[in-house]
Amino acid sequence: MTTKSGKHTLDKLFATIAARKGADPKSSYTAKLYSSGRTKIAQKVGEEAVELAIAAVLEDRDEIVAESADLIYHVMVLWANAGIDPTEIYDTLAAREGQSGLDEKKARKNI
Template identity: 70%
Template sequence: MTYKADILDRLFETVAERKDADPTSSYTARLYAKGTAKIAQKVGEEGVELALAAVQKNRDEIISESADLFYHMCVLWADAGVAPSEIYAKLVAREGLSGLDEKAMRTDD
């Protein structure tokens, strides 16, 4: 079965729509109600869990934790007012650049 990357756009739309939902009936709304620090914490936790799954070479956990990380990143983006298209544009702008060259071009390091 083939899956398309537009699932991220649909996921983002869903989590963005739940910003004003009832926190007692929606995990996503509960995250928003707890604030940006909690959302950021969840992104960090999922990133660590993904890294640990990679170290353990646990393929199923890598897949599961990657999906969790994508979900929490979408919540963070919506909370910050960042659209997926902005992330995609940044990736396109970096396409073809070596990572070292791209890092050297940054002014915030």
């Protein structure tokens, strides 16, 4: 979804997440995650992925939406913590466009 400013909602979210790196952990959940370190951030990504999978198995559409949003947020915190810009992910996805998923997986195993 693109906002009135022309910036994609996910890009705006990432900018907010990145801006919170130096914030006070007492005033920002994102800053608290950063201060907890990458292991804790990765743990949260895993937790959210499991919660999303459970929602999917339960066929709970509203929870799938909510848990997907939570997972995307935590993945973006991980990217920011690792110094990864979303454009790197977008470029990787674009490079895979038009390629069979099975072929792409085979190619990765050979690297």
